[in-house]
Amino acid sequence: MTQQSTSLAVGAALPAVTKKVTQEKINAYALAGGDGNPLHTDPAFAAGAQFGGTIAHGMLVLAYVSEMLTAAFGADWLASGRLKVRFRAPARPGDALTSSGRVTAVEGGDIVCEVDCRSQSGEVLVSGTARVSR
């Protein structure tokens, strides 16, 4: 399996991933993921809903976090990755999201990381832990 160069040391930062959210990208994810909830895809409907506009699917935002972990740990992430997160705030069209993380523990063959995804204002949208075996 492909091995990446991420340090195993506690405190090491994972390579951050930044993505711009657009309505077009949300619509594309809705089609691929089969989730056409109008809260994501219908600006007129969403304007009257709880967030006052459309929001990205949580699983779309989580895909950005997973991309960071794939970049950090390569195929090990695909074969042994574990992720536990809370969705804390919505991502909206126009947001620039940055996924980041750092190693918090090395336990035997497992690497444990704190991960999050923040908006351009620094608001935490997703946070949690990731674990991968190497």
Added chain:
Amino acid sequence: MTTLAALEKGYEFPPASFDLSDEWVDAYAASVEDEAIGALDGGFVPPMAVAALAIRALLENASLPPGTLHAGQELAFTAPVRRGEMLTVASRIASRGERAGWALMGVELRVARAGEDVMTGKATITMPAAEGAAA
């Protein structure tokens, strides 16, 4: 279609099968702009694509009531998945509680290839409770 909020703890969704066709994988990868997966040799599919399929299977059998929110997600990937493979999805409502008119539901997700798990997980979802649904 049944609304998710009306389903009770222990409900098992009908099994579903998905073909990881190039067309679907390309559409998924484009939607999430995954640049890391392409750096790996082997025709791997982004692991979150597998998770997306699990959620998709759920949504094909139950509608989400307005106001539904995805509150949390647990995922465990146990084997890489490649293009062209056939996956099966099984899911069940593992927990369901109600408070102040809102339901909090835990849905277990299991994706397998030829009977071997490639992903397991749990989605935590909150939504307005349906009238008459049991907690």
